[in-house]
Amino acid sequence: MKPPWKFLTLADQLLIACLALLGVLGLAWSLSAPRGQRVMVSVSDRLVYLGSLDKEDMVELSGPVGKTVLTVDHQGARITAAPCPLKVCMTMGPAVQQGDILACVPNRVLVEIEGGASQPADYDLLSH
């Protein structure tokens, strides 16, 4: 009895080889897509910090009313100290996903998460 590949013509073999090549190229393309996520911080609309979300860090950010402290750890990027009276930014929780933002409005500090693929969220925007 002949083995199965003996039933393939040259054209069949070419087709299979092309499909396999396409598969390998597709895999390589998907692996080369950007995976890292960045923490981008601006104070008074000026970029002052750009770091990886995967790297633990603590940054003091000087703004018009004092120092805001940004902590980057396994939870994400969080504001852990703020000079403003209401400290709303400290209650915002961690920013993790692409597009997440934290803001200390009185101190004009804006923290944004950029790069990498965002997880599908339950909603696009939060009304608060």
Place this chain on the structure above:
Amino acid sequence: MFWNRPLALFLLAFVAILAWWQSRPSDQVLHRTQFLMGTIVEVKAFASSSAGLDAAMDAAFAEMARLDQLLSRYQRGSDVERINNAEASIDVAPETEAVLRLGLDVSKKSQGAFDLSLGRLKKLWGFDQEHPHVPSSEAVHEALKGIGPEALDLVGSQLRKRHPDLSVDFGGIAKGYIVDQAIDVLKRHGVESASVNAGGDMYLLGYHQDRPWRIGIQHPRHPNQALDILTVHDRAVVTSGDYEQFFVEDGTRYHHLLDPQTGYPAGSSQSVTVVADSVALADALATALFVLGPDKGRGMLASYPDAVALWVDAAGQLLASEGFNAYRLDP
């Protein structure tokens, strides 16, 4: 023959479809954030081509900055500053006239639950200052003198304060009006799908790519939880809650949504979410309905048939107005 083989044809067709799917043009997305109006303004716009999207975004932010200069009480030379300093009637800009006209309408229909003339009272509490505090009852009483739906007369573009020392504050409406104008600018630039979000006051233009926008409503007592999820397009969504600005004094929590009847924080709601045709209307209604609470608020909402609301009352119970469920992701 090779081309007669169904398997080969199927595989080729499959590869061709995959290649088309990967190469089809996807929507361009432009996302920009900026400090404006004392908050963070986020604009996200979708288009099949990036041509013109940048210019549309520039124009929208420029318009918001221009209107902020005109309508903010913190900006020197703004119409609000001019009104507050005026002793006789004054001529206001068309944009200020539009804000006043809508604000006075909501004020009258809510029987003063929404009030444009609370400038002195808000300054007294100092929620936007470094040290907010509970004012004396005498000071509150004094700040309430002359306020109310009849405190301002608007005839054409002429505004007259009934008491010269009245102070206006557009805090509960101007942000919404400015977002509406930004949306108009984006539309004029051909943008059909975008969101403009000014600290939670938002308008959702068109669709979020291939589906309506999904808008979470913040739980008033659990900051990281969404209370509900709405699906909307071409609508404004605004939430007013007692958790946004507050301070604690002598063990009591005081929030920034003041009841013009008493001069103290309103106590019948934890939050109110309004869905309406314009952000200015949703903004003003959210404040009025928060102060009124669900029982009185439902009656007042009947004056605005295109607007719907969801209350979280003082006890934490959810109460929706008629028609609200149509916007819920899971009715």
